[in-house]
Amino acid sequence: MPPHPPTVPFVPVVIGGELATYTLARAFHGELGVRTTVMTRGVPAPVRGSAIIDDEVVPGLDDLDEVVAAVHRVADAHPGRRVMLMGTMDWWVERIVSLRDRFDERVVVPYPELPLIEALSDKERFAQVCAEVGVTHPRTVVLDPDVPESGVPALLADLRAPLVVKPADSPAFHGLLYAGKQKVGYADGVEELLALRRVMTGAGYAGALVVQERVPGGDEQMRVLTTYSDRSGRVRWGRMGHVLLEDHDPGMIGNPLAVVHGASATAMADATRLLEHVGWTGWANFDIKVDPRDGREHFFELNPRLGRSHGYLTAAGHPVATPWVREHVEGLDPYDGLETGPETDDWLYSIVPVPLLRRYVTDPGTRERLARIRRTGRVVRPFVYGPDRGRDRRLAQLKNDLLYARSFARYYRRPVTS
Structure with a gap:
């Protein structure tokens, strides 16, 4: 029995077949016990052969008319259920929101309005908003x-x-x-x-x-902050992640690859002030870097979705699918009676193989913490999920690990700390 079975029948639909798509489907299954429909042009390795995903191949995803038709086909195939439509990349979130008025009443789009997303995704406007509310920005x-x-x-x-x-x-x-x-x-x-x-x-x-x-310091100075704002624009919840390693592939540079929990009352206060100033709703994901010279937390950008590394929240017991569904599908308060994990906890979420990660963690205290986490076995990998143990899942994790081993050998042989 899942911990938060839905009170209203629905089907989550995610456009895009990236790693973050699978971990989001994993959250919906683990928290609510539901399968996720994933729309892709093909069936890429991160979602292929999953026991918790229904693949919907839509070759014409670049055609917005086809996207609308495909979403309605899913609704037709699940009579009596709402469809909650999501994207795991910024441009898909923007496209989905731009189509909101073209979906019928069966389809829920759980994101802010498009002008607000576009404004806060624009790096110039984001810098201006930071200045307006006194949030530190490079x-x-x-x-x-x-x-x-x-x-x-x-x-x-x-x-x-x-x-x-x-x-x-x-x-x-x-x-x-x-x-x-x-x-x-x-x-x-x-x-x-x-x-x-x-x-x-x-x-x-x-x-x-x-x-x-450039704010000095290596990957271990990076933080990720995830927040949830209810439909009235009030920030209801947030958790910090301490990044241990980022991607160094030129096309993916800066994406967090390994995260343990952290805490920062100042960063949470800054994010709350900014989000409530603009009237944000739903999930927000901030990239932050701590300046080693003075400890100031520099906010880099806001992503209008759960971040690619949101598995650090699931690892430590923080529901990420349930608040969304409660508010946008069931019409309930997103956090009324909902238990979340502690603010800090020794869990590691690692997209890269842990032996590779150990090569790049240089801070002595962080290395000891990492060793302690490994000894307790509190390590979560993206494609290792008990209810989904098929051959394709094992191959997806193996392929993921080989690709990152090769990428780091090519682009980032030794850690940079300055």
């Missing part, structure tokens, strides 16, 4: 596309190198293809930044660039 300059190269040095004069360079328009950047493409760019000075800008412009990127001072 020193930032927005380099608009119409600024000539001759004007760039003066515009960036107040920023200290090295610089971090990000596309302000992430969805537009996502579809670009060019040699050496990186999710986040770095430049040691103006000349390197201009060279990067030329490459991106040549590939078709027409948006602004967000240029920031």
Whole structure:
């Protein structure tokens, strides 16, 4: 018997077949005892052969009319049930929300309105909101596309190198293809930044660039904060994760790969102030970096969804599917009588193989904590789930581990701590 069986029949539907899709389906199954329908163009390894997932192959997912039709086909196949529609990537969340008015009354879209998502996903606007409410954010300059190269040095004069360079328009950047493409760019000075800008412009990127001072420190200075705001805009819950290792593949750089619980009253207060200022609802996921020089917590960005590493919450007993379903499907208070795990707990959620992780954890205290967690066996891997033990699941975990071993051998042989 699942701990939180739903009182209203429903079927969760997730568009996209990434690792985060599987861990979200795992949460729905573990908390509520329901199977998840996953829509993909094919059936990728993270969801292939799962006993808790129903695959719905939709070759025309780029066609929004086909998306609407496919969602309604799922509703037709489950008469008497609501359909809760979700995405595990930012651009899918935005597309789903843009289609909200085209779905019939059977379909629930549990995200804020599109203008708010677009505003807070825009790195320039996010920096402005941080400034408005007094949340620490890296020193930032927005380099608009119409600024000539001759004007760039003066515009960036107040920023200290090295610089971090990000596309302000992430969805537009996502579809670009060019040699050496990186999710986040770095430049040691103006000349390197201009060279990067030329490459991106040549590939078709027409948006602004967000240029920031790099906050020093390695992966272990990173934090992830996940919060839930109810439909009135009040922040009801949040938990911090202490990142031990990030992805260093150029196309995925910065994604947390191993997380243990942390705690920060100041970060939670900052996030609450920001979210309630803009009227956010539902899940939010913040990337934060602690400056080793003064301990200040710099908020980098807000993602309008559960983060890719949300398994750190499930590992420690925090329900992530249940509050969503209670509020958006059942019409109940999301946390009334709902038990969550303790604020800090010694659980590790690791997407990478744990022996590989140990090579990159350098802080002595963190290494001891990691060793203690391993001794107690409180380690959660994304594809290792008792009710879903089929051959394809074992192959998915093996493939995942081999890919990361190869990626780290290629892109990040030794840990960087400065």
